[in-house]
Every structure is written in structure tokens, then in C-alpha cells.
Amino acid sequence: MAERILNGSEVVLQALADQGVEVVFGYPGGAVLPLYDEIFKQNRIRHVLVRHEQAAVHAAEGYARSTGKVGVVLVTSGPGATNAVTGLTDALMDSIPVVCLTGQVPTHLIGNDAFQEADTTGITRPCTKHNYLVKDPAKLARTMHEAFHVASSGRPGPVVIDLPKDILVGKAPYLEPSQVQHRTYNPVVKGDRGQIEQALEMLASAKKPILYCGGGVINSGEQACKLLAEFTRTTGIPITLTLMGLGAYPASDKQHLGMLGMHGTYEANMAMHDCDVMFAVGARFDDRVTGNLDFFAPGSQKVQIDIDPSSINKNVPVDIGIVGDIGHVLEDMIKIWKAKQYKLDAAALDGWWKEIEGWREKHCLSYKQPKDVIKPQHVIRRVHALTRDRKTYITTDVGQHQMWAAQHFGFEHPYEWMTSGGLGTMGYGMPAALGVQVAHPDATVVCFTGDASIMMNIQECATMTQYRLPIKTVILNNRYMGMVRQWQQLLHGSRYSESYSETLPDFVKLSEAFGFTGMKCENPADLDDAIAKMLEIDGPVILDVAVDDKENCYPMIPSGKPHNEMLLGQETNGNEAIDSDEGMVLV
Amino acid sequence: MKETEISKHTISVLVDNEAGVLARVIGLFSGRGYNIESLTVAEVDAHTHESRITVVTSGTPMVIEQIKAQLSRLVPVHKVNDLTLSGPSVERELALIKVIATGEKRVESLRIADIFKARAVDATNSSFVYEIIGSPEKIDAFIKLMEPLGLSEISRTGVAAISRGTLTM
Numbered sequence: 001m002a003e004r005i006l007n008g009s010e011v012v013l014q015a016l017a018d019q020g021v022e023v024v025f026g027y028p029g030g031a032v033l034p035l036y037d038e039i040f041k042q043n044r045i046r047h048v049l050v051r052h053e054q055a056a057v058h059a060a061e062g063y064a065r066s067t068g069k070v071g072v073v074l075v076t077s078g079p080g081a082t083n084a085v086t087g088l089t090d091a092l093m094d095s096i097p098v099v100c101l102t103g104q105v106p107t108h109l110i111g112n113d114a115f116q117e118a119d120t121t122g123i124t125r126p127c128t129k130h131n132y133l134v135k136d137p138a139k140l141a142r143t144m145h146e147a148f149h150v151a152s153s154g155r156p157g158p159v160v161i162d163l164p165k166d167i168l169v170g171k172a173p174y175l176e177p178s179q180v181q182h183r184t185y186n187p188v189v190k191g192d193r194g195q196i197e198q199a200l201e202m203l204a205s206a207k208k209p210i211l212y213c214g215g216g217v218i219n220s221g222e223q224a225c226k227l228l229a230e231f232t233r234t235t236g237i238p239i240t241l242t243l244m245g246l247g248a249y250p251a252s253d254k255q256h257l258g259m260l261g262m263h264g265t266y267e268a269n270m271a272m273h274d275c276d277v278m279f280a281v282g283a284r285f286d287d288r289v290t291g292n293l294d295f296f297a298p299g300s301q302k303v304q305i306d307i308d309p310s311s312i313n314k315n316v317p318v319d320i321g322i323v324g325d326i327g328h329v330l331e332d333m334i335k336i337w338k339a340k341q342y343k344l345d346a347a348a349l350d351g352w353w354k355e356i357e358g359w360r361e362k363h364c365l366s367y368k369q370p371k372d373v374i375k376p377q378h379v380i381r382r383v384h385a386l387t388r389d390r391k392t393y394i395t396t397d398v399g400q401h402q403m404w405a406a407q408h409f410g411f412e413h414p415y416e417w418m419t420s421g422g423l424g425t426m427g428y429g430m431p432a433a434l435g436v437q438v439a440h441p442d443a444t445v446v447c448f449t450g451d452a453s454i455m456m457n458i459q460e461c462a463t464m465t466q467y468r469l470p471i472k473t474v475i476l477n478n479r480y481m482g483m484v485r486q487w488q489q490l491l492h493g494s495r496y497s498e499s500y501s502e503t504l505p506d507f508v509k510l511s512e513a514f515g516f517t518g519m520k521c522e523n524p525a526d527l528d529d530a531i532a533k534m535l536e537i538d539g540p541v542i543l544d545v546a547v548d549d550k551e552n553c554y555p556m557i558p559s560g561k562p563h564n565e566m567l568l569g570q571e572t573n574g575n576e577a578i579d580s581d582e583g584m585v586l587v
Numbered sequence: 588m589k590e591t592e593i594s595k596h597t598i599s600v601l602v603d604n605e606a607g608v609l610a611r612v613i614g615l616f617s618g619r620g621y622n623i624e625s626l627t628v629a630e631v632d633a634h635t636h637e638s639r640i641t642v643v644t645s646g647t648p649m650v651i652e653q654i655k656a657q658l659s660r661l662v663p664v665h666k667v668n669d670l671t672l673s674g675p676s677v678e679r680e681l682a683l684i685k686v687i688a689t690g691e692k693r694v695e696s697l698r699i700a701d702i703f704k705a706r707a708v709d710a711t712n713s714s715f716v717y718e719i720i721g722s723p724e725k726i727d728a729f730i731k732l733m734e735p736l737g738l739s740e741i742s743r744t745g746v747a748a749i750s751r752g753t754l755t756m
């Protein structure tokens with residue numbers, strides 16, 4: 001096949017098109033001007049101009065997480081690249097497929113402290129799954145295609161391609177994706193059959209089994225979620241989801257115990273603590289999930305299924321570690337379970353469910369909505385209730401509001417829940433919502449944010465206006481960095497050091513200044529109307545809801561405590577101090 | 588082996604010899620807090636541009652397993668082999684050792700070098716540079732003996748290792 005010789009920028013655009021890319025989130029600058037020129041000349045690929053490079057990456061994450069496709073970012077050299085670092089780290093921690101193109105000074109200037117030069121591959125090496133610096137035009141097309149393969153296969157993650165300006169301007173041959181095959185990187189997808197059989201045998205002999213499932217199920221795809229539901233229903237065992245796993249199994253289903261972990265439900269955490277066989281599916285035993293490792297599920301045998309071998313036996317030793325794609329492994333599990341006619345001990349399982357029902361009676365998420373002040377949980381519940389008949393996507397920022405959204409908004413389907421889990425990045429919510437709304441122009445996209453978090457990428461209001469993205473941003477405004485205040489109350493003698501939001505803007509005026517509707521709600525009686533009105537407005541809205549500033553997020557497993565030492569906050573009205581030096585040093 | 592027992596492992600890693608690959612490996616060790624006792628690297632296949640890294644590290648069985656899994660996860664890594672687990676292996680290191688001495692000490696250092704099969708690769712009236720090849724332990728022992736005899740400078744390559752017999756990576 002004759003090689004097609006193009007210029008570097010054309011190669012990049014052609015590769016994006018051939019990879020099925022529809023939209024790029026970016027911000028221009030000197031080093032990427034040739035690429036922007038090429039973008040100007042074509043109309044296959046849409047460019048969304050954000051207002052800060054961090055937001056470009058979060059937008060690409062929102063796009064990726066809500067579609068299952070790779071999100072694409074384009075930023076300039078130096079400050080453009082360094083601004084993207086937080087987003088890249090976020091995508092790495094949450095295993096989100098992103099390809100980030102960064103401009104670079106011309107190859108002959110690299111290492112000379114040239115204007116807007118940064119050692120981008122050096123800086124991003126620990127916060128990407130992989131990165132490339134293209135110095136040879138002959139490798140440009142191959143690198144582009146390889147980057148998409150690496151970002152999206154195996155355990156997904158962010159990949160950076162650093163593109164010196166001379167490479168973008170000079171001639172380069174183009175290769176089709178089909179002409180590129182990676183030499184070393186080909187992850188295992190099929191699980192080991194012998195191990196799967198062993199694992200199922202272990203499950204069949206269990207008296208108190210539990211499924212603990214995470215974001216890996218969603219990364220594996222919609223089909224994997226369907227198979228998870230089939231397996232769960234076939235076996236009849238309880239299932240709990242991590243923060244990243246919400247939506248992988250319908251929240252309303254009676255076998256679902258809710259989210260587990262630090263702010264998980266009482267029943268999920270107690271069941272994890274007392275189980276005798278645990279299946280960890282696409283979940284990585286994060287410290288927010290396990291609490292104190294010395295007391296984590298002490299009497300259990302564990303099976304872990306993950307596409308990433310390094311996730312297995314990392315924090316928690318397991319009895320059987322199955323490396324493979326969740327969808328493939330679940331398919332085999334269901335087949336083998338049926339073929340071998342495995343059955344759980346019905347009486348034991350019944351007893352286990354009775355125990356779980358007992359824990360459920362605590363109603364650990366209950367709250368009372370008084371007449372005078374709006375409870376933050378109530379806002380989440382009402383938005384959930386009033387969006388039920390729409391296709392709705394939720395993004396959040398980080399803090400109490402994030403945990404309340406996770407606890408109270410019932411997610412029935414995968415891809416509808418976007419949150420910064422591993423990194424806990426304030427400022428994630430609004431840009432992620434941009435990406436989601438760009439991918440799903442007709443859907444309802446709600447961003448739950450806090451009065452502090454929203455300020456961290458507030459400039460994206462301009463992007464919402466420019467592209468008429470009708471995102472509904474709901475601020476749970478407690479005038480505090482609520483999660484910080486909660487920890488200070490519980491661990492630092494209520495010394496609220498620097499956690500009060502002293503000078504908040506008037507969010508209504510601010511919205512208007514950006515060219516869209518701002519609303520405020522302070523009275524519980526007005527809440528439903530406010531939400532309904534917000535949903536009806538055809539355009540972006542910020543709804544600033546004044547909520548109870550003293551509300552704490554419960555249940556809570558304080559850092560360093562085991563699952564069965566959860567604080568419920570109900571008896572004490574949240575006035576319990578955590579007396580633990582050990583907990584104080586943990587995050 | 589006990590879960591908490593720390594042991595030493597020699598791990599061979601075959602990688603694409605491309606820019607930044609060593610930084611990736613070293614960054615992995617420093618970023619995740621793993622030990623590096625020694626690390627050597629050189630291209631071993633000029634045709635395919637593959638390099639072999641030999642790293643000596645230590646940790647609990649769980650940490651060693653993590654190190655191998657994390658190394659395998661790096662995109663330019665082809666193969667990871669734990670020589671300590673995969674059967675008998677040969678480990679060799681080269682050291683250049685400068686001893687500055689005169690008189691009886693100088694003669695004594697030559698005598699010991701002879702026993703260790705170390706060669707003098709440079710000599711002046713008051714100094715020798717010895718080249719010694721052997722296991723790290725042998726080199727340690729030689730260095731120890733040279734200490735009272737005017738040992739003044741050491742340069743070691745770190746360990747290169749390969750499995751014995753017909754076994755290959």
C-alpha cells in the first residue's frame with residue numbers, strides 16, 4: 001500500500017477521525033497552532049473550547065465515562081500541559097480512558113528552557129498510564145493509534161502524546177489503524193477456567209456470600225453490567241457497590257445493599273464485615289472501602305476478578321485472583337454455574353438475608369426534613385424524584401454533597417454517574433458535566449456541587465453559555481467546606497480552621513453575568529418548585545440551595561476503624577467526637 | 588514463607604529500549620516506595636532494540652508480587668522474570684577497586700587479589716586498580732579485606748543475572 005504523506009497536523013486529525021473521535025476538548029496556544037489551523041479547515045471533528053486545561057481533561061473524562069468511548073484533550077505546551085496534570089491524575093486514579101495531546105517546543109529546542117517549554121513526558125509519567133514524545137515523523141501515526149489502544153484496553157487510563165511543533169508542521173506518512181499492532185501491550189481478557197471453577201465451588205459452599213463490585217464492571221461495559229445482574233439474580237446473593245461502581249447494578253433492586261465504605265450503608269458494611277465468601281469484581285480494595293485492614297472482613301475467603309494483575313493482592317491478600325475482563329469472566333461464571341448446577345445452601349442463605357434485613361432496619365440513611373431548613377439529603381432525593389422520567393446523568397464535586405448524592409440518588413444504569421473517586425478532585429463536577437452534555441445533548445445533566453467546590457472551575461460557566469449546554473448545577477450551599485468542617489468537628493475539637501466560606505459570590509448574579517439563569521432556594525416548601533422550574537428552563541441553570549450548615553454525612557467509618565465500628569450519627573445528632581490518635585494521622 | 592518476612596529478589600525485565608523507559612522503571616520504584624538494591628541496564632538485542640534490566644530488590648512476598656505486577660503493567664515491558672523464584676541462577680557483578688598503599692600493605696593487597704582472582708588493571712608505585720568479577724558477596728568480602736590496606740575508591744556495576752540450565756526468559 002502506498003504511503004500517504006501529509007503534514008503532521010493532518011496526520012493527527014486523520015488519526016483522530018479514524019479512531020472515531022467526534023469531539024476534542026481543548027485550549028489553544030503557540031505550540032499547537034498548526035493543529036488549531038487544521039481543526040479550522042475541517043468539520044469532521046468538533047472542538048469544544050473550555051476555559052482552563054484542567055477542565056478540558058475533566059470534560060473528556062465526563063464524555064468518556066458517560067459513553068464508554070475515549071475522551072480526547074488538546075492543550076498547548078508548558079502551562080497548558082501542567083494545567084492538565086490534575087485531570088490526568090484524576091483519570092489515572094479512576095481508570096478513565098483519555099488521550100491528551102500536548103504541544104511541545106520544536107525538537108531542536110527541547111532541553112533549552114525554551115519559551116513555554118516543560119518536561120511534559122517527565123511531569124506526566126507518574127500520572128498517565130503511558131506517554132509518548134514524538135520526535136520522529138515516521139512514528140506519528142503509529143503513536144496516535146497506539147495511544148488509543150493503550151488508553152482504552154486493559155485497565156483504561158490517560159495517555160499523553162507530546163507533539164513538538166516541528167513535527168506538526170513537517171511532513172509525515174499516514175498509517176491506518178489496521179496497520180498498527182502493539183508489540184508488547186496486549187492485556188489478557190479471558191479468565192482462567194480452572195480458577196473460575198474453583199471460585200464458584202467456593203461460592204457454592206458459602207453461607208454468607210457477598211458481591212463487592214466496583215468501577216471495573218462499568219469500564220468493562222454495559223454487557224458486563226447485564227451479566228452481573230444475571231449472576232446476582234441467579235445466585236440470589238447480596239451485592240454492594242463502590243462509589244465508582246454505582247449504576248453497575250440497579251440501586252432499587254432488593255439484592256442491592258447500597259454503597260459500601262467510609263460513607264456506605266450500615267447493611268453493606270456489616271455484611272462485608274461478617275461475610276464468609278467475598279467476590280471482589282472490578283474493585284480494588286481502596287482504603288475508603290476497607291477501613292482498617294487488620295479488621296477487614298476477618299472471617300472471609302476472597303475471590304478477586306480484575307483485568308489488572310497489579311490490583312490483585314495489592315492491599316488485601318485474596319484466595320483466588322482471576323485476571324481477565326469482567327464481562328468475559330462473568331459470562332463464563334454464569335455458564336459454569338448453570339452447567340455444574342451449583343446451588344447455595346438455601347437455609348443458610350435465608351438466614352444470611354434475615355441478618356441483613358435486621359441491619360437494614362436501622363434505616364441508616366434516614367433524615368428528618370424540618371419545616372424551616374432544607375436538609376441537603378432532601379435536595380438529592382427531590383432531584384432524583386423529579387428527574388425519574390428523564391434520561392438523567394449526574395456529576396458531582398467533592399465533599400459531603402458528593403457522598404449524599406452517592407447515598408441518596410438511586411442509580412439504575414451504568415454510565416449515568418460521574419464523580420471523582422480516587423483523587424477526590426474538587427472542581428471536577430462542572431467540567432465533567434460539560435463533557436457529558438456534549439455527548440448526550442438531549443439528556444438532563446445535573447451537577448451536584450458545593451459552595452467551595454464550584455469555585456474551583458467556575459470559569460466553565462462561560463463554556464456552558466458558549467455551547468448552550470443546558471447543565472443544571474445544584475449547589476448544596478452550606479457555607480462551609482462541609483467535609484472539612486465535619487472532620488474538624490469530629491477529630492479536631494470543633495476548631496473550624498479556615499473551612500468557612502467567608503465571601504461567597506451571589507450565584508444568581510454570577511449566573512446572569514455569564515448569560516444564563518441563576519436561582520436561589522432557601523425554604524423547604526419552595527424546593528420542589530425550584531427544581532421543577534430549573535428542569536424546565538432550556539439552558540444552563542445554577543440553583544443555589546441554602547442547606548443546613550450543621551448537617552454531617554453519616555454513616556461514617558472513621559479512618560482507621562473497622563467496618564463494624566461505624567458512626568450512625570442518629571442517636572447523637574452528630575455530636576460524637578472520634579477519640580483516636582491513629583485516625584488523626586490518616587486521611 | 589511468612590507474610591511479613593522480607594526477602595531479597597533478583598528480577599529480570601525485558602523492555603523496549605526507548606527514551607524514558609529507565610525513568611519509568613525507576614519512577615515506579617520510588618513512587619511506590621519499593622527498594623532498589625542494585626539496578627543494571629543495557630541493550631541486549633540490537634536488532635529488536637530490547638534492553639534487559641536486572642534489579643535486585645527486597646520486600647515481603649506481597650510487595651514482591653506487586654513489584655512484578657506493576658513492572659509488567661508498564662507498556663514498554665515485554666517480560667518480567669523473578670530469578671529468585673524461577674530456579675537456580677547465576678549472578679555476577681564487576682567492580683573496580685582502587686587501593687592506595689606502599690610497602691607491606693601494597694604487597695598484601697596483591698596477595699589477596701590473587702586469591703580472589705582479581706586482576707590489577709592499573710598500577711602506579713603507590714596504587715592499584717583491581718578488577719574483580721563475582722557474586723556481590725564475593726565482592727563485598729574482597730572490599731572488606733582491602734579496607735585496612737588502603738582502599739580508596741570503589742565503582743561497582745550492579746548485578747547482571749541469568750537463570751542456569753536450558754531455561755530462558
Ligand SMILES: Cc1ncc(C[n+]2csc(CCOP(=O)(O)OP(=O)(O)O)c2C)c(N)n1
Pocket residue numbers: 397398399400401402424425426427449450451452453454476478480481482483484
Ligand atoms: C482540589 C482539592 N482541594 C482540597 C480538597 C480537600 N477537600 C475535600 S472536601 C472539601 C470541602 C468541599 O466543600 P464544598 O465544595 O462546599 O462541599 P461540602 O463538603 O460542603 O458539601 C475540601 C476542601 C479536595 N478534595 N480537592
Ligand SMILES: [Mg+2]
Pocket residue numbers: 399450451452476477478479480481482
Ligand atoms: Mg459546602
